[in-house]
Amino acid sequence: MDESKFSQLAQAELAAIEAAIEAAITRADADCDVQMSAGGILEVELEDGAKVVINQHAAMQEIWLAARTGAHHFRPEGGRWIDTRDGQDLRAVLTHVLRTLSDGELVVF
Numbered sequence: 001m002d003e004s005k006f007s008q009l010a011q012a013e014l015a016a017i018e019a020a021i022e023a024a025i026t027r028a029d030a031d032c033d034v035q036m037s038a039g040g041i042l043e044v045e046l047e048d049g050a051k052v053v054i055n056q057h058a059a060m061q062e063i064w065l066a067a068r069t070g071a072h073h074f075r076p077e078g079g080r081w082i083d084t085r086d087g088q089d090l091r092a093v094l095t096h097v098l099r100t101l102s103d104g105e106l107v108v109f
Contacts, residue, residue: 001076003058009076010056010063014042017054017094017108024098024108032106050101054094063090067097 001009018036021044025032033045044052052067063081065072074081074090081090091109098106 001061003061006061006076007056007058010058011040013063013081013090014040014054014056017091018042020091020108021098021106024106028102028105028107030102030105032102044098046098046101046106048101052094052097052101065090065094065097067101069097069100 014036018034021034024030025034031047033043035043035045037043039055041053041055044054046052050068052065054063054065056062057064057073060073061075062084063074065074072088072090072093073084075084076082082088083090083093095108098108
């Protein structure tokens with residue numbers, strides 16, 4: 001896949017994730033912050049200061065997710081983003097991470 005196509009796919013996924021997280025925060029009336037910075041880095045800061053960082057890595061053509069619960073790398077496959085180690089879906093992993101870090105308060109997808 002060329003870099004332009006990858007960037008387009010990754011940016012669309014990050015925008016969808018940002019919107020889903022913001023909706024989950026609103027539903028839960030949680031005191032969390034979501035910030036998308038230039039360069040496609042999405043940061044979520046929870047009430048206790050825990051952070052989740054999701055970004056695109058163009059050189060590897062992956063989306064990376066990092067939190068104190070662990071780090072994951074996802075590649076596009078069949079319209080989904082799949083973990084390179086265990087085959088899990090990005091949205092499922094993100095939902096699990098945010099539920100864990102927010103004590104069940106944030107349900108994203």
